[in-house]
Amino acid sequence: MRSPMLNIAIRIIRNIGNIIIKNYEMQNANIYNNNYDSNILIKKINKNLINIITKTFYNIYSKNIVILNKENFFIFKYKNTIWIINPIDGILNFLKKLPHFSISMAICIKGKTEISLIYDPLKNDLFTAIRGQNAQLNGYKLRCDTYKKKFLIFALNTNYIFFKSQNINLLELFKKKFISIRISGSTSLDLAYLAANKIDCYINNNVQNFNYLLAGELIIKEAGGLITNFIGHYNYKNSANMLAGNSHIIKLVISNTENIL
Incomplete structure (x- = not known):
């Protein structure tokens, strides 16, 4: 059974993915422009994302959320719960239009990671895990148990x-x-x-x-x-x-x- 917190996390990470993809597709218009600045692009994306995510958290936590970081990682705290979000893991791939990057999210309660998500927005692959309840890829259970002596x-x-x-x-x-x-x-x-x-x-x-x-x-x-x-x-x-x-x-x-x- 999916937890309410995981449902919220999935909604947030998919929203992040939608914004990342829009900016990924829009890069062709600017990539060969001499004035193109990748740092400005990333800052613009992050600013947009932090506003959207903060608004979502305010609706859930009634503005009791504390923003600890909003640069490379977005880190939010509510009481004993900390949300750690990496909006683009693989920034160089993203900027070079190499289709291999992801969004990661870890929800830690009292110092332990209880829920985690990794989302590839291009392939629409969503990896999730809840502590003690297995890991999944798009709803199918994962087992890290295959071992072949060749072709590793x-x-x-x-x-x-x-x-x-x-x-x-x-x-x-x-x-x-x-x-x-x-x-x-x-x-x-x-x-x-x-x-x-x-x-x-x-x-x-x-x-x-x-x-x-x-x-x-x-x-x-x-x-x-x-x-x-x-x-x-x-x-x-x-x-x-x-x-x-x-x-x-x-x-x-x-x-x-x-x-x-």
Whole structure:
């Protein structure tokens, strides 16, 4: 049974998606203009979004909502509930007209993520999760349990290629297992695709802002996946690195990263 808070979140994230798509489609008129400024475009979009979202929250919470941030992330607080919204995860893809970006939303209550959503407005794919109630893609339950010994796809963050030479064992793993590598530019979609078995592993060796990972974290866990650091510990939030996949993939990668830290 869908929760009332999830219903509100879905309405908000779809409204955000509609605005993002309109601006995405309008870019062709300005993209080759010498006066075109991508920063102005993003600020204009964010200003429009923050007004619409704030109005929605005011209707729900009777103006008791507090806006903590309204730049890269929109962060709203109502009593013990915090809404963390990333309006465009994959801004460079969006600006370059590369059709791979998403909107992410995490609803945290008393410090725990209880509801999360990741929405690809171009494909109309909506990933959702409620703590303790599984994860879904467009209403269909997700299970992060597929494991094939060949044709594995690993998604990496952009800094992974700058690993020091002592981590060559992972590169050997990629070659030995014929692992294909993807750097997509949208962290949220990487994590959502992992939960949906579209990719097999996500590796991030330079976690600087965990807000980018909050929504995907709950979706992966509710789909049965695991998240650790590179030595298999679950306190990855206190590490600079993160490894996500099902139990078979985690075991495979950790066995090849013994000397990373």
